[in-house]
Amino acid sequence: MKDYVIGLDLGGTNIRAAAVNREGEILHRVKIPTEVPLGRERVIANILKVIDTIKKEHKGLKLSAVGMGIPGVIFFDKGIVARSPNFPDWIDFNLRERLNKYLNVPFYIDNDANLAAVGEGWLGAGKKFNSFCMLTLGTGVGGGIVLNKNIWRGEYGMAGELGHITIYPDGHPCNCGNRGCLEQYASATGIVRMAMEENPPSPPFTKGGKEGGITADKIYQLAKNGDRYSLEIFQKMGRILGIGIADLVNILNIELFVLGGGVADSWNYFIDSAIDEIKKRTYRITGERVKVVKAELGDDAGIFGAAYMAMKEEISNSR
Numbered sequence: 001m002k003d004y005v006i007g008l009d010l011g012g013t014n015i016r017a018a019a020v021n022r023e024g025e026i027l028h029r030v031k032i033p034t035e036v037p038l039g040r041e042r043v044i045a046n047i048l049k050v051i052d053t054i055k056k057e058h059k060g061l062k063l064s065a066v067g068m069g070i071p072g073v074i075f076f077d078k079g080i081v082a083r084s085p086n087f088p089d090w091i092d093f094n095l096r097e098r099l100n101k102y103l104n105v106p107f108y109i110d111n112d113a114n115l116a117a118v119g120e121g122w123l124g125a126g127k128k129f130n131s132f133c134m135l136t137l138g139t140g141v142g143g144g145i146v147l148n149k150n151i152w153r154g155e156y157g158m159a160g161e162l163g164h165i166t167i168y169p170d171g172h173p174c175n176c177g178n179r180g181c182l183e184q185y186a187s188a189t190g191i192v193r194m195a196m197e198e199n200p201p202s203p204p205f206t207k208g209g210k211e212g213g214i215t216a217d218k219i220y221q222l223a224k225n226g227d228r229y230s231l232e233i234f235q236k237m238g239r240i241l242g243i244g245i246a247d248l249v250n251i252l253n254i255e256l257f258v259l260g261g262g263v264a265d266s267w268n269y270f271i272d273s274a275i276d277e278i279k280k281r282t283y284r285i286t287g288e289r290v291k292v293v294k295a296e297l298g299d300d301a302g303i304f305g306a307a308y309m310a311m312k313e314e315i316s317n318s319r
């Protein structure tokens with residue numbers, strides 16, 4: 001019997017999932033609201049509902065494994081959600097143990113940014129490379145490090161927190177407890193804050209931040225129309241991103257950096273200053289070979305990554 005796996009992306013707003021075969025084709029998709037405010041049991045019921053819906057659609061095929069990406073600190077080996085910004089009451093919660101009661105197939109979880117990198121490595125921008133870093137520039141900055149075709153999880157799953165590399169020692173405070181993290185400048189949130197801090201503030205930014213309707217997308221639109229302040233903000237963001245990438249180049253001698261997330265759409269306005277900075281801060285021999293490219297799979301990277309992880313683990317565990 002032909003088989004398939006299910007890849008899930010557990011977000012704060014929606015659960016997105018797909019049945020994926022070994023060739024990387026999506027057979028079926030499901031998306032339902034996560035319903036976080038209704039509590040943990042409801043979220044778990046929704047995860048099971050998604051899996052059930054997909055299973056019913058594929059009665060002639062064998063479900064081999066289920067993989068899922070979750071934001072936060074995930075202990076991959078044990079299937080534990082240690083901390084998650086989207087699920088504040090899931091502290092050291094053994095999700096695998098909880099779901100194993102209902103699933104009779106292997107179930108794996110990992111950090112969502114790690115799985116986005118795995119997905120891009122399987123079918124997207126990283127597929128021709130053995131090693132690369134992915135940075136997801138969204139509300140925050142997520143990271144994933146792929147070394148020799150494997151995600152580098154670190155000693156207990158905390159590797160790849162690329163958004164928390166220090167750029168400014170006394171910079172803006174970050175949720176992680178540090179100051180001046182990359183995430184505070186290279187994310188949508190960081191871009192809006194930098195715009196508000198403009199000195200002197202230009203007219204679009206003088207009123208009330210997000211409440212005043214200023215979003216990273218609006219700043220992007222202004223940059224497109226040639227607004228000088230908006231262009232400067234993206235240049236500054238690019239510079240900071242370039243400094244972060246240069247550090248990674250110096251540590252890892254990686255040649256490919258894949259940028260995903262909504263902020264990456266502002267590519268034309270930040271990429272030149274990022275590349276400039278990478279070249280300035282690395283040895284010529286390494287810096288000149290660095291390629292920075294856009295992610296190719298969009299929102300599906302996490303689903304493909306979760307599916308691929310499930311396939312790979314299921315194969316290595318059944319040996």
Ligand SMILES: [Zn+2]
Binds near residue numbers: 163164175177181
């Ligand atoms: Zn931080």
